[in-house]
Amino acid sequence: MKSLFASVLTLSSLTLLAGCGDDDDTNNTPDGGGDPQATAQDVKGSITGDTTWKAGTTYTLKDYVFVESGTLTIEPGVIVKGDTGSALVITREAKLNAVGTAEKPIVFTSSQAEGTRAAGDWGGVVLLGKARINVAGGENTIEGFFATSGDTRTKYGGQDDAHDCGKLKYARIEFAGYELAEDNELNGLTTGACGTATDIDYVQVHKGADDGVEMFGGTAGLKHIVISQPDDDGLDYDLGWRGKVQFLVVQQNATVGNRGIEASGNKNDNVAQPHTVPEIWNATFIAPAVRRARLRRRRAWCSTRARAASCATSSWRTSRTRRSTWTARPPRRCGTRPPRSSPSRTPSSGTTRATRSPSRTRRTRRRTRRAT
Template sequence: MNRQHILTLAALVALAGCSSSTDGTHHSSGELVFEGDVTGSCPEFTDREVVEVSGDIDADTTWGCDTIPLLTGHVYLVEKAKLTVEDGTWVFGEKGSALIVSKGARLITKGEEMSPVVFTSSLATEERAPGDWGGVVLLGDAPINVPGGKNQIEGLAVTDPRGAYGGSDEASNCGSLEYTRIEYAGDQFSIDNELNGLTVGACGTGTKLSHIQIHMGLDDGIEFFGGTANVDHLLVTGPNDDGLDWDEGWKGTASFVVVQLHAGSGDNGIEADNLEDDNDASPRSQPTIRNITLIGSNEASSAQRGILFRRGTWGIVENAILMGFGAEAVDVRDEATVMGTQGADPKLAVKHSYFFEIGGADGENWFATEPTDGSDDDDDDGFVESDFFSDASLGNTFGTDPKLAAPYNMKAPDFSPKSTLTPGGAETAGDFNGATYVGAIDPDGDDWTTGWTKF
C-alpha cells in the first residue's frame, strides 16, 4: 500500500513560527494520511494544497485532486449551489465536521473505478475509528410521510433551516455520487439522533447513487428518510448499527448491495420502518431490494439479525443471500407491518433467497420463537415468521451453502460465489436490474467490490 503524509495547514503555520487562526479542532499529529496509488493526472499527495473548508458554500465550486479539502465543522452546500468533486480527490473531515447538501443544492462526485473520491477521517491511519467525523448528508424535496410533509434531518440542530427536507417533487435531484468511499463517519447529536455515513433525506429519482462504499461508520451505513431515490452497487462494511436503514416513506430501489457486519458491532443487515408515530402513515415505506448479500459476523452468540421489518414498512427483498447472523434471519414486528404479508400478492416479503448459518450453534434456527398469544411479548400480532417465509410460494432455500469465497473475512473479504446460485421458484416480474442470479455479485462477471474499495 502506497502511504503518503502531508502536514496540515495548522502544522505548517506552527512550523513557520506563526500563530494559527484555527479554532483548535485539528488533530494533534498535524498530518493527513493518504493511502493508495495516485492515478491519472492527479499529482502526488505531498504536492497537493490543503484547503480548509468551513461554513456555507453558496456558489458552484469544484474540488480537484490537486487540492486536499479539509472539512472543519458543519459545511453546508446552500442556495442551489453545485459542488463537484473530481476523481482521485481525497476529502478529510475533522472531529465534528460533516458535509450537508441542503435542499436545492447538489453534490456531484466523479469517482472512477481506479480513481475513487474518498471522504475520510483526518486522523492518522492507526488512530481512525467510527465517528471521527460526521459524514455526508443529502437533502431534497421528494415526499416524506411525517405530518405536514416536511422535517428536520436527525443529527443536526432542529432549528437550522439548512437541515430541512421533504416536499412534493418525486424527481428531486440531490446530485450524483459515483465510485465514492465514505469512511469512519457518524456523529451522535443526542440519543437516537445521529448522523450516518450517508444520510439521504427526501431525495428523488433525479438523484444518482452508484458504486458507494460506507466503511466503519458509527451508526448506520446508509439511511433513507422518505423520498424515491435509488441506489445500486452499494457496499457497507463494519457499521456500528445497521447496514441499510429506511423510514418515513422511502419508495426507491436498491440493487446489487453487500452489507458485512463485523464481530462485536452491528445490529441488523437491514432495519426497515415506516413511521414510528403512525405506522400506517402515507406514503408508506415500500422499496424493492434486489440482489443483496447480507453477511453477519458468524458468531453464534451474537444478537445480529439479517432483516428487521417494523413500524408499518412494506417492501420486497428478492434474490438475496443471508448468512452468519446469530439471532435470526428475519423479524417482523407490529400489526401494520404484518398486514403487508397478507393476500395472494404480499406487499412485504423475502423471495427467491438463500439462508445459511443463521441462529445459534447449529446455524439452522432461521427464525426466533416468539409468543403468539397477544401478550405484551407478542410484538407482531401473532405472526409466525417461519410459516410465512418458508412457504413454497416464496421460493426461498434454507440450509444450502451459497459457497461465497470469503464472506466473513473483515480485512480481505470476497463476497463472490464459487458457482451460480439461481433463484428458487418462479421468476419474479418487474425485473428492474436484469440479474438472474442470487446475491450481489455476478458469478460470471467482474467483482464490482474490488479495485476502488477499502477493508
C-alpha cells in the same frame, strides 16, 4: 450472484487502492472553493454558488459545511477529510456532483492520523431533497441535528418525487457517524427526501458509528453499494422511502453491529402516506462467525413493506448460505398483528405438525424453491 460478487470485488479493490491522502494539513483559510494552487485546504462555513474541489488537493472539513446553493463538484481522486464535529451537508437548494472513477475514487475519511482513525471521528455525507416524506407538514429536520435549532439548512421534504440531490459515484465514506447527542448521530451516508433523479452508485461506507446508509423518505435509488462493519445497521430506511436497490452487500460488525436492514415507516403514525415500500434486488448479507445476519422490520410495521429478490444471507455459525425471494405484503389494518397459524393444525390439511412426515416436508420445501 457471480456478477454481484464481481461488482463487490471490483469496488473494494479499487477503493482500497486509493490511499487516505497526505496527513500534512496546511492551515489555509479560504472560502468553500479554496485556493486552487494549494495542495491542502481547510473548509468551513457555507458554500454558495458553483464550486469545484480539484484533484490533487486534500480538503479538510473543520465544522459543518453546508452547500446552500449551486453545485459542489468534486473531481476524481479528491480526498475529503473531516475533523471531529464536521460533516458535508448538501441542502435542498444545492446539488452534489461527486463522480470518481474506478481508478480514482473520491474518498471521504477522518482527519485523524492513519492507524488511529475510528468510527465516529466525523459526521459523514448528507444529501437533502424535496421529495415526499410521511411526516406531518411534509418536512423534517435531518437526523444528527437539533430540530429546535430552527436552521432551515437541515430541513428536508417537499412534493417533488423526481428531485435531484446530485451524483455520488465511485466514492468511499469511512469512519463517520459523529454523535451530536445521545441517539442523535449522523450515518456514513444520510439522505433525506432525495428524488429519483439522484444518482448514488458504486459507493462503499466503511466503519461508521451508526448506520452505514440511511434513507429518510424520498425515492432515490442505490446501486452497487458495499457497507462494511457499521456499528449499528447496514441499510436503514423509514419515513416513506420508495427507492430501488440493486447490488447491495452488507458485512456486519463482529462486536457492535446490529441488523443488516432496519425498516420502518412512521413510528408516530402508522397510516401516514406514502408508505415505506422499497424494492431490493441482488443483496447479500454477511454475518461474522459469532452472529447471524438479521433483517429487521420494526416499529410502524404495518406501514412498511418491501419487495426483494435474489437475496442471500451467510451465517458463519451454520456455514450455510440461504437465498430468498420476498414479495410485497398486502396492507393490513394498522394496530393489529397478522393472526398466527395454529401451532397444531395447518390450513391445508388435517395433519398436525407433530405427526407430519419429515420427508414430505422436505419435498414441499424443494418444490417451493424450484417454483420461486
